[in-house]
Amino acid sequence: xxxxxxxxxxxxxxxxxxxxxxxxxxxxxxxxxxxxxxxxxxxxxxxxxxxxxxxxxxxxxxxxxxxxxxxxxxxxxxxxxxxxxxxxxxxxxxxxxxxxxxxxxxxxxxxxxxxxxxxxxxxxxxxxxxxxxxxxxxxxxxxxxxxxxxxxxxxxxxxxxxxxxxxxxxxxxxxxxxxxxxxxxxxxxxxxxxxxxxxxxxxxxxxxxxxxxxxxxxxxxxxxxxxxxxxxxxxxxxxxxxxxxxxxxxxxxxxxxxxxxxxxxxxxxxxxxxxxxxxxxxxxxxxxxxxxxxxxxxxxxxxxxxxxxxxxxxxxxxxxxxxxxxxxxxxxxxxxxxxxxxxxxxxxxxxxxxxxxxxxxxxxxxxxxxxxxxxxxxxxxxxxxxxxxxxxxxxxxxxxxxxxxxxxxxxxxxx
Numbered sequence: 001x002x003x004x005x006x007x008x009x010x011x012x013x014x015x016x017x018x019x020x021x022x023x024x025x026x027x028x029x030x031x032x033x034x035x036x037x038x039x040x041x042x043x044x045x046x047x048x049x050x051x052x053x054x055x056x057x058x059x060x061x062x063x064x065x066x067x068x069x070x071x072x073x074x075x076x077x078x079x080x081x082x083x084x085x086x087x088x089x090x091x092x093x094x095x096x097x098x099x100x101x102x103x104x105x106x107x108x109x110x111x112x113x114x115x116x117x118x119x120x121x122x123x124x125x126x127x128x129x130x131x132x133x134x135x136x137x138x139x140x141x142x143x144x145x146x147x148x149x150x151x152x153x154x155x156x157x158x159x160x161x162x163x164x165x166x167x168x169x170x171x172x173x174x175x176x177x178x179x180x181x182x183x184x185x186x187x188x189x190x191x192x193x194x195x196x197x198x199x200x201x202x203x204x205x206x207x208x209x210x211x212x213x214x215x216x217x218x219x220x221x222x223x224x225x226x227x228x229x230x231x232x233x234x235x236x237x238x239x240x241x242x243x244x245x246x247x248x249x250x251x252x253x254x255x256x257x258x259x260x261x262x263x264x265x266x267x268x269x270x271x272x273x274x275x276x277x278x279x280x281x282x283x284x285x286x287x288x289x290x291x292x293x294x295x296x297x298x299x300x301x302x303x304x305x306x307x308x309x310x311x312x313x314x315x316x317x318x319x320x321x322x323x324x325x326x327x328x329x330x331x332x333x334x335x336x337x338x339x340x341x342x343x344x345x346x347x348x349x350x351x352x353x354x355x356x357x358x359x360x361x362x363x364x365x366x367x368x369x370x371x372x373x374x375x376x377x378x379x380x381x382x383x384x385x386x387x388x389x390x391x392x393x394x395x396x397x398x399x400x401x402x403x404x405x406x407x408x409x410x411x412x413x414x415x
Contacts, residue, residue, distance in 0.1 A: 044076060049069035049072050050069070051072070051175050053068060060167075064165065068171045071168070071171075075176045075177070080180055089132055093131050093134045097137065097138040097140065097141030098141055100121050100125075100138075101149055104121070106155075123138075126139055148162065148165065193331060194244060195241035195244030195245055198237060201327035209227070211317040214310065215310050215314070217310070224296065228287075237283075238276075241276045275329075278393060282387060282390070285386060292375045314351055318351040319384075325340055334401075338394045341395075345391040356380075
């Protein structure tokens, strides 16, 4: 049954070694996971930086052309809306920093006292809440502006170069927003749904690498340490998923496809926040489990140890199936997917129950805190409960959406 649950999952432990892991990373980049997002962001940032550099260096022959590509990369965000917001804040911060230097430099001259006054004012203004995370750029821009101001040979040249800094920042931000909109546009695939896909697929990749190795009893230190490191990388993916839920409405505001006929009477699924919250707790439990496995090197290679590892691998295979289904969540197919998820959650519960029964029937020291067996069993229970809760949340959301769609029809019949 465990093999059937695993489906098309990996059945052999992944090879170890630096080159093998590099190949595995790029292999995962071909799927809808964190690695793919990383490559897309690097590619888009590189393109935006290159275009900005050509404009600043080759077309404008600017004195400090690096401001343009730096700005383009800095404002590359998850959604176009956030790119615009951060661009506006960044341009504002730079304008304030450059303006401070211009005014105080004109009044006090290019002296140390001027630098100290500019720094004091920039650091104070940088704490202004509307600037958000770009507040630190006020001081950064002021420092660059002071350097440019001091190196200039005339007052006219000083003001010209200070103005050029703002122009370069505007160019970089504009190019960044355009590239972010036209190249793999966030409005097309950055959404609450996409955040769940990325997080669930990352969990699927990790757990999918773990269960074949457990079945084969391959728990060498290099492998378990690699799992633990990958589990620690789930935290920023969780943050990305939370951010995608929080900013999903931004994508719909700026997405003209929402005005299409097929979307006008479309009821959105509103349970994504609860799903991401549940997956966040799953990520914490997986990280805890990898820590326990990484501390398993003192366990002997007894028959009970081998059998427990194999059974635990079967259990993780059932969880990998749930994560795989969650990585394919589609609002238009949620009714069928929620049913499949509930079935997968029931199979995972059966695997956990069987794991507990067979483990308690053996002679493993479950109550010994120095051994990992009891801790791993507790983690199995928590993981099963969290995945079950995730599936329940999806099913509840589907039921609510169905009720919302059928309510007007029922009302019209009575009318």
